[in-house]
Each structure stands twice: as C-alpha cells, then as structure tokens.
Amino acid sequence: MKFPSLPKKWGRHQRPALGLDIGSHSIKIVELANSNTTRTIRCIGRALVPLGAIVDGSIKEPDKVAGVLKALLANLRPKIRQAAISIAGYSVIVKKIIVPYQDEEEIERNLIFEAEKYVPFEIEDVYVDFCMLNREHEKSSGTEIYLVAAKREIVDEYATLIQGAGLSPAVVDVDAFALGNAFEGAFGLVEKPVVLVDIGAQKTNLNIVLQGTSLFARDMAFGGEQLTEAVQEATGLEYADAERIKIAGSEDAAIMKEATRVYRELCSIWAAEIKKAIDFHKAGSSAEEYPAQLYVSGGSAFLKGLAGLFENTIGLPVKTLNPLHGFTAGHGIEPEYTSAVAPQMAIATGLALRTWTK
16 A cells, blocks of 8 residues: 555564554444455454543543443454554644655654644654655656644543553554545555545545545544534434434424425535545646545435535546455454445554554
8 A cells, every 4th residue: 555654664574563543433343354366354343432532533431442342343353453543633734845855754854843834733743654656756866745733732642542442553544545445445546535534523525536646635623513513403312322423314394394404505515625625636636636526424424415425526436445345254244234334444454454563
C-alpha cells in the first residue's frame, strides 16, 4: 500500500494486523485471514461507545471506552493481538508538499525541518511521518510527498487504551488513508479517480484515490451525530429515539415529516461541503485526476435518499461502499451480517489490510 502510517515502521518481516476503528459512536473490529486462494473474514463486530466518552477524537472517559473494547474483544476472540488504529480531526495534519530532496533517506533526515514550516503545533508535541508520491514534481527539482503529523497526546491516549485491553499498537494510520486501503482491497487499482466519503458520528473523511495513491484527502467537521441532534431538536424526541428513527424511520407521520425536512436540509449542506472539497481538488489538477465516481460509507450511508441527494448536488454517480467485497465470511459469521454492517466497517477493514513490521 502507498498510504502512510504513524509512527515510522521498523524491521523487515511483514505481519498482519487487527483492524481496530475506535470511533465516538462505536468501536469496530475486523480480522482478516489470507490464503493463496481466498480472503476470509476471521472475525468482525462492533459495540456502541457511551455518548460523550470520545469527543473530537479525544478520549474523555477512558475507563468506559476500555470496558467496551475489552467486552468486544472477549466476544470476538481475535487471534491477532497487534492492532492497527487510525486517527483524524484537529489532532492530525495531512498536507501534500514539495520537498527539495530526491531520495527517501534524505527526506527522512530533513523531515522535522520541513514539518516545522507547515505544522501549527510545537514540533516536539507531534509524531511526524511522510509518504513519497513516487514522482518528481513537474515544476521543480523536488519530490512531492504527503506530510503527516499527529499530536503525541492523542496518539498516546489510544496506545494506552489498546495496551490496557491486551493488544499491542502496531500501526497508527490516518482515517482517510485507511479508507483508501479498504477501497483498494475490495476493488483493486481503478483506472479513473474515485471519491471516498466516510460519514462518521462527529466527522467525515474524504479521500480521492487513483491507482492506489491518494490525490487529495480532507477531514470535515460533520457527521451522523449532528443529524441525530437536529432531529431531536425538531421533534422533541429523546436522543436514543432520534437516533433510531434516523435510520429506521417512524410510523408517526408528523415526526417523519419533521425528520425528513431535517434530513434534506443537513444532507444538502453535507453535499455542498463535499462538492466544495472536490472542486478545490479539481482546481489544482489535470483532467485525468477529475473523479468519476463517489462511494459513501459510515453509519449515515444507510440514510434513505442520501445517494440521490448527493448525486444531484455533487454531479457524480454515488454508490454505497462495500469494503468486504470479494471476502468470504469465516466460520460462524453470517454473510447477511457482514453485508448489513459492511459500510460501517470501511476504516476497520482498511486497517486490517495493513501489515506491520518486526
């Protein structure tokens, strides 16, 4: 894979990782097993996180989150104990830059110096990494890279959490790049750029990919929780009831009328934000890098009418991403279950496709 990881990898022997997506709404786990003939889902599952336990990517109530994670691990019993996790939001900076160096070792030696120009945090407070884009920049003698910086405080929070649950942190990735890995694992290297949009509870990750490389990545500050709160405010329902009818609907015509109005208003705003990000990418790209398709994942991918609304606003065909396309359900796993939860498992699947080194 060509997507970066944090911190830098070590050693030579590639090992599989457990895909662990710790979100503000739920924790998702995917464990994969590969053979010469099949790709198998060894275990898959999710568990809800208490409301407010994780806010803006920061773990506010570590004991509660740890309890959910331990219970999920006890239920799924994965064989792999080395976990790949990912982060996003305000604590992560992902920026495509040009550096005046030609080879990977030279870039690595000078990375801190280059990072100081772009990272809005104290450099000693972040982990930094990079990914070469495998091409010299056309207008200079430099090399184009993705610079990735993550706040140490947040990374260490997650590392402490998973160690306390009996796992070893092997890879710390970025949500948008894990999303790219998931798409590539399911559909291979596509010939035309695609937009991947994962709508989480508090944030949305966007990644435009082509041939296994990220052309443009961005985190956006909206998600399904915002929609639930808007429905709650418009209808006077309790939060749990608003969350339920957001996906399943309601037989109460008056409530559904208000909920539908809120859906359309907020989802139209989401679509406009996504279109703005795509247009920004296109403004600095050649026609060959203009996306031709959009895939949506995350819990809000199940919203009725979302694909059509996005298509009308963004102007691209929209499909729901199944990151488990081409995988076989392992022993004891119902294929119907994997189909039902697949769109929510995109980031966890992308992480499970990662390898770590020892």
